[in-house]
Amino acid sequence: MIFQSSTFKRTVVTGLLAAASLALVPSFSKAATLTSTLSGEAETPPVTTMGTGTVDVTFTPATKVLKWKIVYSGLSGPVTAAHFHGPALPGQNAGVTLPFKEKLESPIEGEATLTEAQAAEVLAGKWYVNLHTAANPKGEVRGQVVVSP
Numbered sequence: 001m002i003f004q005s006s007t008f009k010r011t012v013v014t015g016l017l018a019a020a021s022l023a024l025v026p027s028f029s030k031a032a033t034l035t036s037t038l039s040g041e042a043e044t045p046p047v048t049t050m051g052t053g054t055v056d057v058t059f060t061p062a063t064k065v066l067k068w069k070i071v072y073s074g075l076s077g078p079v080t081a082a083h084f085h086g087p088a089l090p091g092q093n094a095g096v097t098l099p100f101k102e103k104l105e106s107p108i109e110g111e112a113t114l115t116e117a118q119a120a121e122v123l124a125g126k127w128y129v130n131l132h133t134a135a136n137p138k139g140e141v142r143g144q145v146v147v148s149p
Contacts, residue, residue, distance in 0.1 A: 083130055127145045
């Protein structure tokens with residue numbers, strides 16, 4: 001029996017992409033640098049905003065410590081919540097994986113110790129940063145965190 005539904009095809013393709021991305025996760029023995037650019041266009045669905053930002057992350061495999069610095073400007077108002085979300089590929093939404101407990105004014109800086117599974121997701125590019133505001137409670141700017149070349 002051949003399945004022709006678009007939902008089935010999308011599920012199969014998403015599964016294959018996820019499996020392929022895990023197979024391509026680089027092995028890091030020293031600190032990895034990850035980055036992202038925050039924009040409303042990256043939100044799912046996209047948001048019209050003047051807000052922009054950058055995300056700089058360092059992950060140290062030996063300690064599993066993830067450190068971040070997020071700088072942003074131009075949002076519609078103060079950030080009401082900010083988190084790492086995952087696992088998700090660009091264009092997909094996921095639940096909160098790691099909330100930012102620090103102050104939410106720019107720059108947001110912090111660190112956390114990850115599990116093995118979380119570390120694998122981060123290094124596979126499956127986490128994104130999302131900044132929420134009162135005008136955009138589902139997120140005003142977003143950026144997929146990826147390993148820097």
